[in-house]
Amino acid sequence: MKKIIALFICLFGIQIMNAQTTLSINFLKSNKWMIIEDGIEDGKKDTTVISFDSKKMYTSTHYHFFHPVRKEVVDKTIKIDYVYYLSDAIFGNYDATKVGKATSGKYITFHNVTSSYEGPNGYSTFEVTRSSNSEIVLTLCSFASGVFDQIGRKLTLKKKQ
Numbered sequence: 001m002k003k004i005i006a007l008f009i010c011l012f013g014i015q016i017m018n019a020q021t022t023l024s025i026n027f028l029k030s031n032k033w034m035i036i037e038d039g040i041e042d043g044k045k046d047t048t049v050i051s052f053d054s055k056k057m058y059t060s061t062h063y064h065f066f067h068p069v070r071k072e073v074v075d076k077t078i079k080i081d082y083v084y085y086l087s088d089a090i091f092g093n094y095d096a097t098k099v100g101k102a103t104s105g106k107y108i109t110f111h112n113v114t115s116s117y118e119g120p121n122g123y124s125t126f127e128v129t130r131s132s133n134s135e136i137v138l139t140l141c142s143f144a145s146g147v148f149d150q151i152g153r154k155l156t157l158k159k160k161q
Contacts, residue, residue: 023108047062060077086107
Protein backbone atom coordinates (compact mmCIF):
# COMPACT_ATOMS: atom_id res chain seq x y z
CA MET A 1 0.00 0.00 0.00
CA LYS A 2 2.85 2.39 0.84
CA LYS A 3 4.35 1.75 -2.60
CA ILE A 4 1.06 2.64 -4.31
CA ILE A 5 0.75 5.88 -2.33
CA ALA A 6 4.37 6.75 -3.09
CA LEU A 7 3.72 6.06 -6.79
CA PHE A 8 0.68 8.37 -6.80
CA ILE A 9 2.66 11.11 -5.05
CA CYS A 10 5.47 10.69 -7.57
CA LEU A 11 3.08 10.86 -10.56
CA PHE A 12 1.36 13.92 -9.09
CA GLY A 13 4.74 15.63 -8.63
CA ILE A 14 5.70 14.90 -12.24
CA GLN A 15 2.39 16.37 -13.46
CA ILE A 16 2.99 19.54 -11.46
CA MET A 17 6.54 19.90 -12.81
CA ASN A 18 5.35 19.43 -16.41
CA ALA A 19 2.46 21.87 -16.04
CA GLN A 20 2.99 24.96 -18.10
CA THR A 21 2.54 28.43 -16.73
CA THR A 22 -0.39 30.46 -17.98
CA LEU A 23 -0.80 34.20 -18.34
CA SER A 24 -3.96 36.22 -18.00
CA ILE A 25 -4.83 39.41 -19.85
CA ASN A 26 -5.64 41.09 -16.53
CA PHE A 27 -2.14 40.32 -15.21
CA LEU A 28 -0.52 41.72 -18.37
CA LYS A 29 -2.69 44.85 -18.19
CA SER A 30 -2.02 45.43 -14.49
CA ASN A 31 1.59 46.59 -14.96
CA LYS A 32 4.07 48.30 -17.20
CA TRP A 33 6.90 45.98 -18.12
CA MET A 34 10.52 46.35 -19.23
CA ILE A 35 11.95 43.89 -21.74
CA ILE A 36 15.25 42.27 -20.79
CA GLU A 37 16.71 40.21 -23.66
CA ASP A 38 19.28 37.43 -23.43
CA GLY A 39 22.79 38.72 -24.09
CA ILE A 40 21.92 42.35 -23.34
CA GLU A 41 23.90 43.65 -20.41
CA ASP A 42 22.25 45.47 -17.51
CA GLY A 43 22.83 49.19 -17.25
CA LYS A 44 22.53 49.68 -20.99
CA LYS A 45 20.91 52.96 -21.98
CA ASP A 46 18.60 51.33 -24.55
CA THR A 47 15.35 50.42 -22.82
CA THR A 48 12.02 49.01 -23.96
CA VAL A 49 8.91 49.62 -21.88
CA ILE A 50 5.71 47.83 -22.78
CA SER A 51 2.10 47.95 -21.68
CA PHE A 52 -0.95 45.92 -22.62
CA ASP A 53 -4.64 46.39 -23.11
CA SER A 54 -7.06 43.59 -24.01
CA LYS A 55 -5.91 43.41 -27.65
CA LYS A 56 -2.66 45.34 -28.07
CA MET A 57 0.86 45.49 -26.71
CA TYR A 58 2.41 48.96 -26.90
CA THR A 59 6.21 49.17 -26.98
CA SER A 60 8.35 52.24 -26.51
CA THR A 61 12.06 51.69 -27.12
CA HIS A 62 14.55 54.39 -26.24
CA TYR A 63 17.86 54.23 -28.09
CA HIS A 64 20.92 56.13 -26.88
CA PHE A 65 24.20 55.44 -28.67
CA PHE A 66 27.01 57.03 -30.66
CA HIS A 67 26.44 56.60 -34.40
CA PRO A 68 29.78 55.55 -35.94
CA VAL A 69 29.05 56.93 -39.43
CA ARG A 70 27.30 60.20 -38.57
CA LYS A 71 29.65 60.78 -35.62
CA GLU A 72 26.83 61.94 -33.37
CA VAL A 73 24.80 60.68 -30.43
CA VAL A 74 21.46 59.14 -31.35
CA ASP A 75 18.88 59.78 -28.64
CA LYS A 76 15.55 58.59 -30.01
CA THR A 77 12.39 56.78 -28.94
CA ILE A 78 10.54 54.48 -31.30
CA LYS A 79 7.01 53.24 -30.62
CA ILE A 80 5.67 50.04 -32.14
CA ASP A 81 2.27 48.47 -31.52
CA TYR A 82 1.46 44.76 -31.69
CA VAL A 83 -1.83 42.90 -31.49
CA TYR A 84 -1.64 39.71 -29.47
CA TYR A 85 -3.67 36.75 -28.37
CA LEU A 86 -3.33 34.12 -25.68
CA SER A 87 -3.93 30.44 -26.39
CA ASP A 88 -3.41 26.96 -24.98
CA ALA A 89 -1.99 25.59 -28.24
CA ILE A 90 0.53 26.59 -30.90
CA PHE A 91 -1.04 27.29 -34.28
CA GLY A 92 0.83 27.03 -37.59
CA ASN A 93 -0.07 30.57 -38.62
CA TYR A 94 -1.29 33.91 -37.32
CA ASP A 95 -5.06 34.10 -36.77
CA ALA A 96 -6.38 37.65 -36.32
CA THR A 97 -9.80 36.34 -35.22
CA LYS A 98 -8.26 35.13 -31.93
CA VAL A 99 -7.14 38.62 -30.82
CA GLY A 100 -8.88 39.62 -27.59
CA LYS A 101 -10.90 36.38 -27.32
CA ALA A 102 -9.09 34.24 -24.71
CA THR A 103 -8.44 35.75 -21.30
CA SER A 104 -5.61 33.37 -20.42
CA GLY A 105 -3.25 30.93 -22.07
CA LYS A 106 0.05 29.04 -22.11
CA TYR A 107 1.20 30.77 -25.31
CA ILE A 108 1.18 34.37 -26.46
CA THR A 109 1.28 35.30 -30.16
CA PHE A 110 2.32 38.79 -31.29
CA HIS A 111 1.75 40.49 -34.64
CA ASN A 112 3.36 43.84 -35.49
CA VAL A 113 0.66 46.27 -36.68
CA THR A 114 2.84 49.38 -36.90
CA SER A 115 5.57 48.30 -39.30
CA SER A 116 4.96 48.33 -43.04
CA TYR A 117 7.82 45.82 -43.41
CA GLU A 118 6.02 42.89 -41.81
CA GLY A 119 3.55 40.88 -43.85
CA PRO A 120 -0.09 40.56 -42.85
CA ASN A 121 0.51 37.02 -41.60
CA GLY A 122 3.80 37.68 -39.78
CA TYR A 123 3.84 36.60 -36.16
CA SER A 124 5.91 35.30 -33.24
CA THR A 125 4.57 32.82 -30.68
CA PHE A 126 6.16 32.51 -27.26
CA GLU A 127 5.60 29.86 -24.61
CA VAL A 128 5.12 31.23 -21.10
CA THR A 129 8.08 29.52 -19.42
CA ARG A 130 7.86 31.18 -16.00
CA SER A 131 5.69 33.80 -14.36
CA SER A 132 5.77 35.55 -10.99
CA ASN A 133 4.38 38.83 -9.63
CA SER A 134 7.44 40.69 -10.90
CA GLU A 135 8.69 38.75 -13.93
CA ILE A 136 7.50 36.82 -16.99
CA VAL A 137 9.88 34.63 -19.00
CA LEU A 138 8.83 33.83 -22.58
CA THR A 139 10.52 31.34 -24.92
CA LEU A 140 10.14 31.70 -28.69
CA CYS A 141 8.60 28.55 -30.11
CA SER A 142 7.07 29.54 -33.47
CA PHE A 143 7.21 32.33 -36.05
CA ALA A 144 6.21 33.12 -39.62
CA SER A 145 8.07 31.31 -42.39
CA GLY A 146 10.65 33.38 -44.19
CA VAL A 147 11.49 35.30 -41.01
CA PHE A 148 14.95 34.95 -39.52
CA ASP A 149 14.57 34.26 -35.82
CA GLN A 150 15.84 31.79 -33.28
CA ILE A 151 13.66 29.10 -31.70
CA GLY A 152 14.38 28.93 -27.99
CA ARG A 153 15.30 32.62 -27.69
CA LYS A 154 14.20 33.91 -24.30
CA LEU A 155 12.50 37.21 -23.59
CA THR A 156 12.13 38.40 -20.01
CA LEU A 157 9.53 40.98 -18.96
CA LYS A 158 10.23 42.61 -15.62
CA LYS A 159 7.70 44.73 -13.78
CA LYS A 160 8.62 48.38 -14.18
CA GLN A 161 9.17 50.04 -10.82
